[in-house]
Amino acid sequence: MAVNDIVPAAGDYFDETLAAASPDLLRTMIREFAQRMMDAEVEQLCGAGYGEVSSERVNSRNGYRSREWDTRAGTIELAIPRLRSGSYFPDFLLDKRRRAERALTSVVATSYLLGVSTRRMEKLAESMGITKLSKSQVSKMAAELDELVASFRSRPLDGGPYTFVWIDALTQKVREGGRTVNVHCLIATGVNADGQREILGLDVVSCEDGAGWLAFLRGLVARGLSGVLLVTSDCHAGLRDAIAATLPGASWQRCRTH
Secondary structure (H helix, E strand, O other), rough: OOOOOEEOOOOOOOHHHHHHHHHHHHHHHHHHHHHHHHHHHHHHHOOOOOOOOOOOOOEEEEEEEEEEEOOEEEEEEEEEEEEEOOOOOOHHHOOOOOHHHHHHHHHHHHHHHHHOOOOHHHHHHHOOOOOOOOHHHHHHHHHHHHHHHHOOOOOOOOOOOOOOEEEEEEEEEEOOEEEEEEEEEEEEEEEEOOOOEEEEEEEEEEEOOOHHHHHHHHHHHHHHOOOOEEEEOOOOOOHHHHHHOOOOOOOOOOOOOO
């Protein structure tokens, strides 16, 4: 059974895995996060949202200008909003860009795991030098970014055949109902038809057992996982049974790390 309303402890493992296995995903999500932050800040400067008729409006937009942002995930093309009166340039592209990038990467990773919380969005905005967001803006941004993450997690796996697949569980300490508990993050990474590693899926469960692994792998197969010839994992009995049940014909080998 999945654990709800939990916040993972900070750590670099999943950030690194996400960056290494899905650079295009990371670039896309960082760009979307940064773009939404700029839009929210410009809304504050204008006194109204894009296209909104308001007596409180003090300025309006005037298109965009392109700016490249060099990050660890690669170069990201941003569209910086322009104003009809005065100018706007986001602080996080100046001296704070390294801290902002780390904050964005952290939010991308934890959002992939458990969704975006309004508290995390507020902290992210503060780390990027944006301190005047309204509660409604933060809630709207969290919902929009949560939809982006959910869309990726449920996307069709159409990059196959996925010849080689690695499956493992990562134990994390999380806060749930005022207590610190352990949960298990079930992760599958595969090599797609282009020879690139790709994170296929991730689920958070309270117990690493055969039922959890079976549901996880069935979900991957339902989304299009196919062409698997070799699966590498630890020797968890429930996992091996789930692999045999859902990926017939695939060979299995034990991970050397385990």
